[in-house]
Amino acid sequence: MNASPLALAGAEERRALGFLADLSESLAVSLDLRETLDMAVTRIAAFMHAEAASLFLLDAASGVLECRICVGPVDINGLKIAIGQGVVGRCVAENATQIVREARSDPRVNANVDAETGFATRSILCAPLATARGVIGALEVINRRDGGLFDEDDAEILRLVAAPAALAISNAQLAYGLVEQQRIKREMELARKIQKSMLPKRRRGAFPLLGVNLPAHEISGDFYDFFDLPDGSLGFVIGDISGKGLDAAFLMVRVAGLLRWVGKRAPAPAAWLAEVNAELCKTLTEGRFVCAAVGIYDRVTRVVTFASAGFPPALLFGAGSFEELLADGPPLGILAEASYGERRIALGDRALYLFSDGATDVRDAQRKTLGSDGLRQIILRHATLAPEPRLRALLGDLKRLHVVDDTTLLLLQEPGGKSAQPLLDLHFPARAGEMRAVRAALRTALDAQELGPELRDRLVLAVDEACTNIIRHAYCGECDQRISLQLVREHDMLTFELRDSAPRVDPARLIARDLGECKPGGLGIPFINALMDEWKLEPAADGRGNVLRMRKRIGTGGHE
Amino acid sequence: MNDVANECISEKLDDYTLVRVRGEVDLSWSQQVRRAILDALGATGKVGVELSQVSYIDSSGIAALVEGFQNARGKGQQFGLIGASKPVMAVLQLARLDKVFPLFPDLDAARAG
Numbered sequence: 001m002n003a004s005p006l007a008l009a010g011a012e013e014r015r016a017l018g019f020l021a022d023l024s025e026s027l028a029v030s031l032d033l034r035e036t037l038d039m040a041v042t043r044i045a046a047f048m049h050a051e052a053a054s055l056f057l058l059d060a061a062s063g064v065l066e067c068r069i070c071v072g073p074v075d076i077n078g079l080k081i082a083i084g085q086g087v088v089g090r091c092v093a094e095n096a097t098q099i100v101r102e103a104r105s106d107p108r109v110n111a112n113v114d115a116e117t118g119f120a121t122r123s124i125l126c127a128p129l130a131t132a133r134g135v136i137g138a139l140e141v142i143n144r145r146d147g148g149l150f151d152e153d154d155a156e157i158l159r160l161v162a163a164p165a166a167l168a169i170s171n172a173q174l175a176y177g178l179v180e181q182q183r184i185k186r187e188m189e190l191a192r193k194i195q196k197s198m199l200p201k202r203r204r205g206a207f208p209l210l211g212v213n214l215p216a217h218e219i220s221g222d223f224y225d226f227f228d229l230p231d232g233s234l235g236f237v238i239g240d241i242s243g244k245g246l247d248a249a250f251l252m253v254r255v256a257g258l259l260r261w262v263g264k265r266a267p268a269p270a271a272w273l274a275e276v277n278a279e280l281c282k283t284l285t286e287g288r289f290v291c292a293a294v295g296i297y298d299r300v301t302r303v304v305t306f307a308s309a310g311f312p313p314a315l316l317f318g319a320g321s322f323e324e325l326l327a328d329g330p331p332l333g334i335l336a337e338a339s340y341g342e343r344r345i346a347l348g349d350r351a352l353y354l355f356s357d358g359a360t361d362v363r364d365a366q367r368k369t370l371g372s373d374g375l376r377q378i379i380l381r382h383a384t385l386a387p388e389p390r391l392r393a394l395l396g397d398l399k400r401l402h403v404v405d406d407t408t409l410l411l412l413q414e415p416g417g418k419s420a421q422p423l424l425d426l427h428f429p430a431r432a433g434e435m436r437a438v439r440a441a442l443r444t445a446l447d448a449q450e451l452g453p454e455l456r457d458r459l460v461l462a463v464d465e466a467c468t469n470i471i472r473h474a475y476c477g478e479c480d481q482r483i484s485l486q487l488v489r490e491h492d493m494l495t496f497e498l499r500d501s502a503p504r505v506d507p508a509r510l511i512a513r514d515l516g517e518c519k520p521g522g523l524g525i526p527f528i529n530a531l532m533d534e535w536k537l538e539p540a541a542d543g544r545g546n547v548l549r550m551r552k553r554i555g556t557g558g559h560e
Numbered sequence: 561m562n563d564v565a566n567e568c569i570s571e572k573l574d575d576y577t578l579v580r581v582r583g584e585v586d587l588s589w590s591q592q593v594r595r596a597i598l599d600a601l602g603a604t605g606k607v608g609v610e611l612s613q614v615s616y617i618d619s620s621g622i623a624a625l626v627e628g629f630q631n632a633r634g635k636g637q638q639f640g641l642i643g644a645s646k647p648v649m650a651v652l653q654l655a656r657l658d659k660v661f662p663l664f665p666d667l668d669a670a671r672a673g
Contacts, residue, residue: 432588439584439616457616457647458654464618468587523619523655530654 016157019047023161027168037165041069041139044161048125048154050141056081056088057129057137057169065092065137072142074117086110091126091138097159100124101149125150127158129166136170188218195219195249198256200226206415208297209236210391214358214398214407221248222356222408223256227264229296235263238311238410239292240356242331255280255290255332269294269307270342273332277309281336289331293354295412297347302414304352307342312357315376317383318350319425320445320487322376325352351387351413353379358407362398370401380448383423384489387413423449424487430471430500431478435464438485445487449494451554459552462531463496465524466548474502474546494552496532501545507537564613568596575605576671578642582613585621594624601631601639608670612643617651629661638662642670 023040037055045053052072056065065088067079084093087108091098103109103121114121122143129137139162144150192215199213211224221241229235237259241248255276262275272294280290293314295306308314310331316323329340345352355375362370370378382393391411398407424445428434439460446456463485470483486497510525528535528550535550566583577600581593600607609625611617625641632639640662644652652658664670 432586435586435588436584439586454650457650460616461618461651461654464586468618468620471587521619521623523622527619527654 012153016160019043020160020164024164027164033168033172037069037169038071040165042071044139044158045071045141047161048141048150048158049145050125051143051145052119053139053141055129055137055139055165056092058083058092058135065089068137074119076113076117079113087124087126088138088140091128091140092135095128095130095135097128097155098124098126099150099152099155100126122147123149125155125158127155127162129162129169131166131170133170136166136173139165191246191249192218195223195253198253199224208299208414209234209410209412210387211238211410212391212395212408214395214403216244216358216403216406219246219249220406220408221245221252222358222406223252224354224408224410225256225260225263226410227260229264229266231266232300233266233296233298235266235294235296236410236412237263237292237294238354238356238408239290240311240358240406240408242287242289242291244406251284251288251290255292259292259294263294266296268342269296269305270328270340273307273309273329273340274338277332277338277340278336280333284333289333291331291356297412299414302347304345304347304412305342306345306352307340309338309340312355312360313372315353315355315379316345316347316350317353317379318348320383320422321425322379324372347412347414349414351411354410354412356406356408358403358405359398359409361405362401362403362407364401367402370398377448380423380445381450383448384491387411387415422486422488424485426485427482428485429480430475430483430502431480432468432471435467438467439464442485442487449489449554455554458531459494459496462528462550463498465527466496466498466535466550469524470498470500470502470546470548474500474505476502492554494554496550496552498548498550499540499545504539505537505546510537564615568593570596570600572603573667573671577601577603577605577607578610578667579607580610580613584616585614585624586616586618587620590618590620590624593621594627597624597628598631601628601635601637604637606638606640606671607632608640608642608664608667610642610667611648612645614645614648617648619655622651622655622657625661626657638673640664640670640673642667 023043026036027040041053041055052074054067054070054076057068058065063083065081065083067076070077081089083089087098087100090108098108100106100109101123103124109121109124124140124142126138126140128135129139139158141158199211209226213220213222213224221244222239224238226234226236239255239259241252241255258276258279262272267275291310293306293308293311295304297304308327309329310327314325316325328342330338360369360371360375378394378397382390385393391409394409424441426438426441428438442460442463443456446459467483471478475481481501484499488495532550532552535548537546537548540547564583566589569580571578571580579596579600585593597609629639642664643666644663649658652661662673664673
């Protein structure tokens with residue numbers, strides 16, 4: 001079986017080599033593989049003096065062989081055989097040529113085919129179509145016309161002619177696969193463009209809504225939208241379709257359209273969600289649902305009315321702290337009779353962040369998810385930026401992590417408000433026992449600015465000294481009057497503002513002793529002098545109490 | 561270390577009095593620390609203040625240490641700080657007192673010193 005062609009007898013050998021060269025050439029230059037293979041199998045049958053010949057191809061996914069070309073008295077085109085079964089199945093399973101000399105008594109031969117077709121199979125040769133990718137099928141010839149039996153030489157010839165056929169088929173399959181892949185890629189790209197074109201265009205000028213959508217793959221199941229309403233207010237929508245991929249993307253197109261269509265009539269957000277939910281419950285397939293939040297914002301009063309259907313908690317950020325707005329009802333498309341709450345929020349200068357769960361599902365290098373706390377840290381870090389650069393910075397931070405799901409962010413904030421949002425806004429009674437908690441809150445706020453522990457601790461000490469001076473010298477001892485602490489950052493300048501309602505303190509009365517003088521007490525002001533770049537104590541503008549402003553410039557890299 | 565509860569305990573080891581301070585020493589209880597140090601100095605023998613578990617100290621805490629140091633020096637008593645934590649050292653340096661106080665890495669060194 002492994003004999004080289006040179007082992008064949010002289011004249012037969014030359015005839016075989018000539019045939020092989022011919023066949024190889026016709027297969028190599030073929031433009032229509034099907035037609036060429038048809039002709040090749042016919043020629044192989046003739047050359048082998050066989051009554052019938054057939055070519056089986058393997059469907060790798062199902063492991064089933066199917067007859068694709070057949071010549072001879074019986075048409076077995078479409079006949080299917082499992083790998084390992086019968087002569088053809090065994091040939092492919094073993095990647096070895098099979099010779100059957102006595103078909104009627106050979107256990108490899110399936111007698112049913114003859115019984116059904118009336119054909120009398122006596123002798124079979126079957127060679128695998130072997131390629132670098134593995135066996136892709138088999139070539140079979142049946143019964144010598146001269147009534148004789150196929151021998152080892154015949155087996156060797158069939159093995160040789162199977163090789164160029166296998167190569168031609170394999171190349172054609174690869175080429176087809178490549179074309180198919182290119183086609184799918186082109187179509188996905190087109191789908192992505194259409195999806196992207198459905199997102200609202202960024203508005204020129206000072207506009208309070210900004211959105212970004214970051215698909216995990218070509219296409220997204222997330223969306224956001226905003227539009228003008230007849231009374232001059234703005235409608236907005238953000239949503240996330242359950243599941244990923246093409247079906248989620250198709251559904252997204254439909255749901256986004258529905259939410260917009262209903263929203264344009266400007267119903268109250270709770271009614272808006274209820275109407276879309278009722279429609280989706282009629283048509284969504286089992287197991288599909290949509291998390292969405294909708295709202296209407298009045299730019300004149302700066303009031304937003306907002307409702308959420310199973311959407312991740314929205315974050316309202318202002319004066320250094322977050323408020324979480326939980327969902328007002330279940331996701332859309334699950335319960336036809338679901339009803340939704342809604343809430344009115346006086347937004348003022350604050351920021352409302354809406355984000356799909358992709359934003360909190362981003363992973364770090366250790367595969368740990370960012371979570372809601374991590375997202376808050378990132379928002380805090382960029383809190384002093386104007387809305388647009390802030391959203392860009394947020395997205396940049398998320399992209400540096402590993403985005404595993406579609407991620408969408410919508411930010412509602414009136415631009416051009418106070419440029420510097422306080423990073424911390426604390427009010428506490430003038431009692432020494434409060435200071436531990438104040439220091440802890442200040443550490444957290446400063447850590448979000450990535451100052452490094454040394455500078456952070458020095459700034460905490462200075463603020464603590466200032467507070468204890470207010471308690472001891474302005475209020476003349478502990479009392480229930482208030483101290484307020486605001487931390488503001490403008491570029492690289494941190495400002496700590498402390499307000500009290502104590503009687504006016506004369507700044508001239510504050511005497512700083514020299515450091516290095518070894519005596520107890522009087523260290524507070526020298527500490528502040530050493531730790532801050534500058535400070536100023538003034539009477540409050542409204543005449544009640546004192547204002548102490550301490551400033552510190554922080555260098556890039558977080559160190560002094 | 562920020563979660564350590566505030567605590568100030570004095571221990572008598574033969575002729576040595578050890579004042580162990582833990583937590584965040586600020587205005588709210590620095591008077592207790594001051595009292596414990598002055599009480600320890602009321603007895604005869606050496607006094608050490610152990611500060612390895614102190615995560616924060618403000619000027620009122622430093623004042624208590626300075627008062628203890630001055631009191632001891634007036635009486636010719638030995639007084640030292642033991643195992644000062646990083647935050648304590650930072651504030652001592654800021655007050656330029658790191659060269660003033662005798663500083664010991666641990667109790668054995670302080671008792672020998």
